[in-house]
Amino acid sequence: MQYSKKSAFHTSLTKFNSIVIIFILSNCNLLAQKEYPQNYFRSPIDFKILISGNFGELRPNHFHTGLDILTENRVGKNIYAIADGYISRINVSSGGYGNALYITHPNGYVSVYAHLKSFKKELETYLDSVQRAKQQFEMNLYPLPDKFRVKKGEIIALSGNSGRSYGPHLHFEIRERESEEPINPFLFGINVKDNVSPKIFSVTQYNFTDDIDWDNFSKKKYSSINERTLKTNGKVGFGIELYDYTSGRHNTNGIYNLTLKINDTVYFQSQFDKLSFYTNRYINSYIDYGERIFTRKKIIKCFIEPNNRLTNYLVKDKNGIYDFNDGKKHRVEIIAKDFYGNSKKVSFKVQSDTTYITKNTNRGKHFKQKFYFQKINYYDTRELKITFHRNSLLYDLEFQHYTSIPKYRAFSKIHHIHYQSTPLFNKISLAIRVDSLPVFFCDKVLIAQITNNGSFKSIGGKLIDNYVISKTNILGNFVVLVDTIAPVIKPINIGKNSVLNQKTVRFKIFDNLSGIKSYNGYIDNKWVLFKYDAKYHLIKCDLGKENIKIGKHKLILKVSDYKENVATYESNFILK
């Protein structure tokens, strides 16, 4: 369908050259639509494609870069190479993509298959040998092109639920080889049935002052706005809460194309044909980040903040903000479309009311200094030093900072660093001064972020000259703590001198603060492979694969956290 649209466009190009060129320049949408090979790639599965996630879906701190293909509620379904090529990457991780394969195809694309249960036999054998040689479970391997060639339709793996997957599915991507940028798989004709329109849940009006302080605005949310008339004045942006759905499924998907029109002129348009891992974090500027943090609602902003470099915005000369200052009535339309053209529209009127005044947002109580997004900004006090590297901010802001005294044992004051609702694009460097730290804690200090529910999340840290130094890409509340507590190892199916008739030994491992850094198991003093699934805190060793013979053996498991606190489990067992 995409292909034929494009061919018709080419014919007209030759006929009405000059007219069409002007048309192209004014319509980035068509420019963005490149020709993608159709019928080159087959489906990665051999049953109907149903998805629980689409390309461009809004996820925490990133847009989803592929399709989440359902695997009939089970693991172990055959996964097929979508075209000829070679295995260019094998990735094994306790989180993230879990077990993942990458195939490089001769036509310039790479296909990615993630959350797998296992790989085909020759890959498993190869992986196992490298894991043993390096004595490490997590792997990131780039085999040479001649090592593992695959044919279109060949079974390359079994589907699973590994890594950060919360239910059996295949995470599937197609990336451009050169740029490594993921492309919407629908553009290649990998399709799902979809005749369901998106649903709109609310529209939010953002009022800015004349000189626009992007960090400070007033907003008003409307759950039903269609055909209503709003009264306001001055610079206004709109946000929308909406989801897309596919036929026969209840789960929500991301929206493919979103357009804001004011008086029939397009002021904003976003579209998800392509993403980039370099700009994926701008999702925190695409959506209302504060709403996401505090209410978990995903409101898409139909306006673009100054340092947002997402390439999915199709209108280049407007930022989506409209100045309703003329006392007249204006027509606003927001149109949401999915990839297959199913659409939903909300339209309303805005009456510019010149008696309405957007309140001048006050400088926050703890205003310290003005920061500029185009510069490197330093904040330098005795208690706290911060470097905002270039492009870590999305807009200029009036930086706020104050301290308070913790009611628990900590080694610094609590630093309230600006607003948690202000997104950062790049990491900033943080140095917090410590008070009276005993020498024996020097290697155990870290900076913890205090989350919304009051728990601590370590961002690591190193002590240098009375300061604990680390990096963070979130703002909010931070404090210096120490981690002196070793991880906890909880045996599941093994005890002291137990007799095992199962082939797999399983444990759960936990850490209180700095996080699990490494885990190593030994049977009869020989290193054995333990596989780790972080989401279940589960670690397991296959005694069959380790060639453990019937009889008495000694197992040692050592688990270390990032502050070098080590837990050791030791037990004899008899294999029956």
Ligand SMILES: [Zn+2]
């Ligand atoms: Zn996914």
